[in-house]
Amino acid sequence: MTMYADIILPVPLNRLFTYKVPDSLQFSAAEGARVYVPFGKSRRLTGIIARIHNDRPYGNNLKEILGILDSERPSILPVQLKLMEWIPEYYMCAPGDVMKAALPSGLRPDSGANEQSYKPRTEIFVRLGPKAADYLTADYSQLFGKTAVRQKQIFGKYLELAEIKENPNNPAPVSKRSLARFCNSPSALKALEDNGLIEFYELETGRLPQFSGKTQAPQPLSGTQQKALDEIKQSFRSRNVCLLHGITSSGKTEIYIHLIKEHIEKGGQVLYLLPEIALTTQIMHRLQKVFGNDMCVYHSRCSDSIRVEIWNRLAGPDPYKLILGARSAVMLPVRNLSLVIVDEEHEPSFKQEDPAPRYHGRNTAIMLASICGAKTLLGSATPSLESYANAVNGKYGLVTISQRYRNMKLPAIEIVDTAELRRKKYMHGIFSPQLKERIREALDNGKQVILFHNRRGYSGIVQCPDCGWVQKCDRCDVSLTFHKESGLAVCHYCGRKYHIPASCPSCGGKSLRGRGYGTERIEESINEIFPRARTARLDLDSAKKGYEQILSDFQEGRTDILVGTQMISKGLDFENVSVVGILQADSIMSYPDFRATERAYQLIMQVAGRAGRKESGATVVIQTRQPDARILKMLSFDDWKEYYEEQIAERKLFSYPPCSRLVSVLLKSTDLQQVEKASACMAEKLRDYFGKDSVLGPDAPQISRIQSRHIRTILVKSPMNTPVRQTRTLLLQAADETGRDEGLMNGVILSFDADPQ
Numbered sequence: 001m002t003m004y005a006d007i008i009l010p011v012p013l014n015r016l017f018t019y020k021v022p023d024s025l026q027f028s029a030a031e032g033a034r035v036y037v038p039f040g041k042s043r044r045l046t047g048i049i050a051r052i053h054n055d056r057p058y059g060n061n062l063k064e065i066l067g068i069l070d071s072e073r074p075s076i077l078p079v080q081l082k083l084m085e086w087i088p089e090y091y092m093c094a095p096g097d098v099m100k101a102a103l104p105s106g107l108r109p110d111s112g113a114n115e116q117s118y119k120p121r122t123e124i125f126v127r128l129g130p131k132a133a134d135y136l137t138a139d140y141s142q143l144f145g146k147t148a149v150r151q152k153q154i155f156g157k158y159l160e161l162a163e164i165k166e167n168p169n170n171p172a173p174v175s176k177r178s179l180a181r182f183c184n185s186p187s188a189l190k191a192l193e194d195n196g197l198i199e200f201y202e203l204e205t206g207r208l209p210q211f212s213g214k215t216q217a218p219q220p221l222s223g224t225q226q227k228a229l230d231e232i233k234q235s236f237r238s239r240n241v242c243l244l245h246g247i248t249s250s251g252k253t254e255i256y257i258h259l260i261k262e263h264i265e266k267g268g269q270v271l272y273l274l275p276e277i278a279l280t281t282q283i284m285h286r287l288q289k290v291f292g293n294d295m296c297v298y299h300s301r302c303s304d305s306i307r308v309e310i311w312n313r314l315a316g317p318d319p320y321k322l323i324l325g326a327r328s329a330v331m332l333p334v335r336n337l338s339l340v341i342v343d344e345e346h347e348p349s350f351k352q353e354d355p356a357p358r359y360h361g362r363n364t365a366i367m368l369a370s371i372c373g374a375k376t377l378l379g380s381a382t383p384s385l386e387s388y389a390n391a392v393n394g395k396y397g398l399v400t401i402s403q404r405y406r407n408m409k410l411p412a413i414e415i416v417d418t419a420e421l422r423r424k425k426y427m428h429g430i431f432s433p434q435l436k437e438r439i440r441e442a443l444d445n446g447k448q449v450i451l452f453h454n455r456r457g458y459s460g461i462v463q464c465p466d467c468g469w470v471q472k473c474d475r476c477d478v479s480l481t482f483h484k485e486s487g488l489a490v491c492h493y494c495g496r497k498y499h500i501p502a503s504c505p506s507c508g509g510k511s512l513r514g515r516g517y518g519t520e521r522i523e524e525s526i527n528e529i530f531p532r533a534r535t536a537r538l539d540l541d542s543a544k545k546g547y548e549q550i551l552s553d554f555q556e557g558r559t560d561i562l563v564g565t566q567m568i569s570k571g572l573d574f575e576n577v578s579v580v581g582i583l584q585a586d587s588i589m590s591y592p593d594f595r596a597t598e599r600a601y602q603l604i605m606q607v608a609g610r611a612g613r614k615e616s617g618a619t620v621v622i623q624t625r626q627p628d629a630r631i632l633k634m635l636s637f638d639d640w641k642e643y644y645e646e647q648i649a650e651r652k653l654f655s656y657p658p659c660s661r662l663v664s665v666l667l668k669s670t671d672l673q674q675v676e677k678a679s680a681c682m683a684e685k686l687r688d689y690f691g692k693d694s695v696l697g698p699d700a701p702q703i704s705r706i707q708s709r710h711i712r713t714i715l716v717k718s719p720m721n722t723p724v725r726q727t728r729t730l731l732l733q734a735a736d737e738t739g740r741d742e743g744l745m746n747g748v749i750l751s752f753d754a755d756p757q
């Protein structure tokens, strides 16, 4: 019978492609195998077989698969295939988008050529030669005579390293390099080879750094921690997901370590997701002490070769037991997954914004776990309202820890009214007298300080003080940020850099200057006020130079003050921080978004949580122009319930998540009129389908033009119990009808964002 294969191809179309499996490939074609196929007039693409079947599809010129890249075993495991089908369904993208996001580029050669861009790294190894057996039975030390001391030494060393005595049938691999390190004599090695005592062979070795050193048992848990661990396990008996709501520095990571160990000992695999790559190093060291080389670390900054290597090992017979990674690690091959941990589960950065697939790492991980029959543990000191609501309504288990490890106190919160201070002329630059005093105290006592601000660069915007003109990006509707280091104004959306004009293009004024401030200017100002303090800055700009160094310098006390953006708020564990300053809480609290309060709350609590982790008595200074803001009154762990209920009531009232599901429809075009007409028309159709209260917009988003494309968004709310598939069908139908209206969709790029963050 003729065989057909439905194939995932890396093209932006919402479907699979059916090819004929030629007779010659019938035995090697398997679901999950990578193949290359002809596409269009002359292209060749690498794709993945999603399904093999005998149903001849309609149409005549069915093409054939050209070849199979995975003849020995499929690179994509059954679990991945299922996830690769679920993601496009739920997040409304093309299967090919998921393939591109999942597979390292080394595994999907563009041309579909038979050869792959990834070349395994090899090394020369040594094993016993054909004559060795004769010698080994005798006393080999006799064999070399007096002239061949070196041969004898090297051969002896080889026997020792290979542990021949202990395992005569299964010697340990010994590299030529390790013998050369012992005695660097190429001629002796050559002589040994010529005499048939040893021979050389090539072996694939990894590029991955190996952990050398002895692994240790996890730290013993405190009573509170042990109780939480027991509760988590108890909750897993009846539920698949458990939320661990533990105050910052309660030792959640220690609890994870114990749980991971139990799962690995029972033969399971564990996936441990973090929101931010900057975090992986710190946690990797903690985990490596316990799990050594059983674990791997996977994120977008790994080189492609490393990613291929990790992938191959995971798809092969001897996979890693523990995978630590950022969002994208959720798409790695797994066979025996029994536990997924999502740490800092509330973090918006778990959501991929652009390009598609716009998936949520946490939610995708929960789906993955459910495909595998595994359990999921979500951890956070400030859970997302979505997860907390699921815990309250009983869908997830809930375990709470309200004490820090060793009963360390949460830092005291000091709210500073900057509006008043400025009015009374007590405050000039960036720092209030209170904050300066706290910093001075900390430095005097040999403590460290973290200063948080959510804008990088030097000044906020470049503005003319005479007429108010603001320098903007030509392609995006965004004010530029002045970076002093480079002397340029930078668009933080598209990255384009601009010179500052010598005079104002609007009024000719000569005094253009930066207004507001960013992390760069804070660092400069700190250096002026505290010239002896050693400062460092952690934001996207400095991260390019190596955040690992910046973080380890701070951790080991080589810097005193760390200035940073969001990046420093996430789960970092520093021992010696006694002051945290939040320089402008207003900029956090004033996001035009229904999640503004939730985000501000999480951010402030998390930044504050970096202080006082090893000693009590720390302070968090919050500078703000709105000292009476409601959330600033709720910043203790005990206020959590009240905060949650207020927020949920608000979400219910306006029917926002978690009380509804949102899909954001994005329309983009270089032609402003076109995108306005198309979005208005589509919104009308959507109102017909979903009801008029469930569709908001079209709106011009806060940044309404990016890279010369005008953007309009329509927000669609649907009840939680409406199947995603149904919502999607209606959305596509509305787009289709809009397109039929006088070609309104011509030149308009349409995309969907399910569960926008």
Ligand code: ADP
Pocket: 219, 220, 221, 222, 225, 246, 247, 248, 249, 250, 251, 252, 253, 254, 255, 405, 571, 573, 613
């Ligand atoms: P969280 O993840 O809840 O913020 P961590 O796991 O990072 O907390 O713990 C905070 C600090 O306390 C870390 O430095 C950690 O090493 C230490 N710690 C927590 N629990 C223990 C324990 N059981 N034994 C030793 N040290 C612990």
Ligand code: ZN
Pocket: 464, 465, 466, 467, 468, 469, 504, 505, 506, 507, 508, 509
């Ligand atoms: Zn001007």
Ligand code: ZN
Pocket: 473, 474, 475, 476, 478, 491, 492, 493, 494, 495, 496, 707
């Ligand atoms: Zn721009």
